[in-house]
Amino acid sequence: MELLERGKLRLEWAREHMDVMKSVRKELKDSGVLEGMRISMALHVEAKTGILALTLQEAGAKVRLASCNPLSTDDSVAVALNEEYGLETYAKKGESNEEYYANLNKVLDLRPQIVIDDGSDLIFLLHTERKELLSGIWGANEETTTGVIRLRALEKEGELEFPVIDVNDAYMKHLFDNRYGTGQSTFDGIFTSTNLLMAGKTFVVAGYGWCGRGIAMRAKGLGADVIVTEVDPIKAIEARMDGFRVMPMLEAVKQADFIVSATGVKDIVGKEHFEAIKNGCVLANSGHFDNEISKKDLEDMAIGKRRVRDFVDEYTLKDGRKLYLLGEGRLINLAAGQGHPVEIMDMSFAIQALSAEYIAKNHEKMEKRVYQVPYEIDEKVGRIKLDSLGIEIDSLTEEQIRYMNDWREGT
Ligand SMILES: NC(=O)c1ccc[n+]([C@@H]2O[C@H](COP(=O)([O-])OP(=O)(O)OC[C@H]3O[C@@H](n4cnc5c(N)ncnc54)[C@H](O)[C@@H]3O)[C@@H](O)[C@H]2O)c1
Known part of the structure; x- marks a missing residue:
């Protein structure tokens, strides 16, 4: 019970401080694009990840979550996600290697259309032991540098079986998450x-x-x-x-x-x-x-x-x-720490949620390769973040846009 209460409060604290996700949550709910989708996730199971998973669930998706690391789970959040929010979460801090892979497999048993991964263990399971699920996969997002390196190697060998969006290399992710986070x-x-x-x-x-x-x-x-x-x-x-x-x-x-x-x-x-x-x-x-x-x-x-x-x-x-x-x-x-600060993950996870929406909308025309995050998503998250900080910036005038696009100008 104590765990459950602590987990609920941690999720509430994260939600309160994730302004960008607030706006993305409303947009995804309104658009209905993720309604009925099955999404399998393996990320560090703690409060900020919980808010991403709940955002996708609130947008109508069926979501299962496991940890991408045997030591990084916040047990209170895992309990709260399961018991308070009915979000199937398979993770506990200090799980053994066998438990870790068993949990990844349970998450894949959902038969996902979209996969959200951190380190690419889920994606690699799909390419090895769980190949029977490949035909149902529309696409995946990868969160971190190491996962992207593994995926690029797979792509180079011509073995990548579905499109993957490299969330790590979005500006609004690596500039802030990897560096300040x-x-x-x-x-x-x-x-x-x-x-x-x-x-x-x-x-x-x-x-x-x-x-x-x-x-x-x-x-x-x-x-x-x-x-x-x-x-x-x-x-x-x-x-x-x-x-x-x-x-x-x-x-x-x-x-x-x-x-x-x-x-x-x-x-x-x-x-x-x-x-x-x-x-x-x-x-x-x-x-x-x-x-x-x-x-x-x-x-x-x-x-x-x-x-x-x-x-x-x-x-x-x-x-x-x-x-x-x-x-x-x-x-x-x-x-040993609490992971990245809440405001940092707010931006990274907004990129994740919008990239999942992008796959849902565009999977039919996507190829089996690693994609950059579309610049519009990056820019959108940047603008929402600035808004939430109450910061305004200048815009290019028509004249300035013309100047930049005409090589004769400026002479
Ligand atoms: N702890 C976290 O929360 C967190 C967050 C983001 C990324 N990561 C992970 O951190 C790692 C680094 O990520 P990044 O975004 O900084 O990657 P990066 O590619 O920007 O930087 C890695 C650097 O390591 C250098 N390097 C490689 N081999 C080396 C060696 N033998 N000795 C010294 N330097 C060497 C490379 O030249 C490069 O400059 C990855 O495994 C990534 O997945 C962890």
Whole structure:
């Protein structure tokens, strides 16, 4: 009962602070485009996701929800969605690998027309063990960088069986979600699990993409001495010009008090790094999968392991050095924190809801490939957000539009 009440209040809080979704909800209800649709979702099951799922349900769709990560579920929200709102939710925090896949399969048993995925595990199940459902799928949305990378590989091999909208690369998603969302919520997770000070510490960020930039920016603001590691020379120069030290991970680990990975690539910190790493280093991952910090290498090299706080595992190496892995190497902002701030997910999920509506309207003419989010959807969400903030902007005059479209002008 306590869980149910807490979940209801969390959903209410999220709904109150999601102004863009308020407007999208009204539009979807009025249009009736999603009426009777079957939608299967695998996203981090917490309050903001709950509002997306409820928005689709309120628009008339039949919705089932599972988690896209075994550690990121807010159980109170899962209970409230099931019991208060009758939205079939299959997720619990700390589910085993078997439970995780069983839940994804239950969500697919709905025989969806539209799939909303984060990391592409649902989409990959459909391409492997659940091929019998493929013919009924109209299309899917993918939420995150890692999922999009996997889908592009599938598309390149000519194996993608339905259209997918790459929600991650919408401006109104990655500009804010990956940068300001991950930037803030990564520290939410680190502080909740460790209660340690950031000021004056050496903080290493692996990857200077959208997420890494946000994390580095916030670490600097908290007074840390920030080092960036990269493989892309352009991103590395950008990091340097933004004021950060740049060096290979093997050098960085010798100085690091904290290391956070945000690359989407495996084995960013592995055996050779653990051999050189500074005693007491705290390791966390904000990338999608739990393979960026090699737990396998850490387990192989450690002579002792114990849980010293919630979400903190202490590993003792042969020579007595101790390392601290947060959230079992899973995305720390969701494993130990509360995920992205509500206002950030408001914009990302508005893109999700409008992209689902786009598939419902246009699936017959869509091909089996990865699509960008149509610019009109991006712009629309931007305008609704500005409205909700009470901010007005200028518009181009007729004369200015003509000037921009005529190459003779301006001479
Ligand atoms: N924690 C969250 O809530 C959250 C939110 C959004 C995205 N993500 C995930 O975070 C990861 C990064 O996303 P992004 O949008 O920043 O991607 P991105 O492609 O913008 O950036 C990734 C960066 O990592 C760099 N990189 C790759 N291999 C590296 C290596 N070996 N060492 C150092 N740097 C390396 C790349 O050059 C690139 O600059 C993905 O897995 C994504 O799915 C997590």
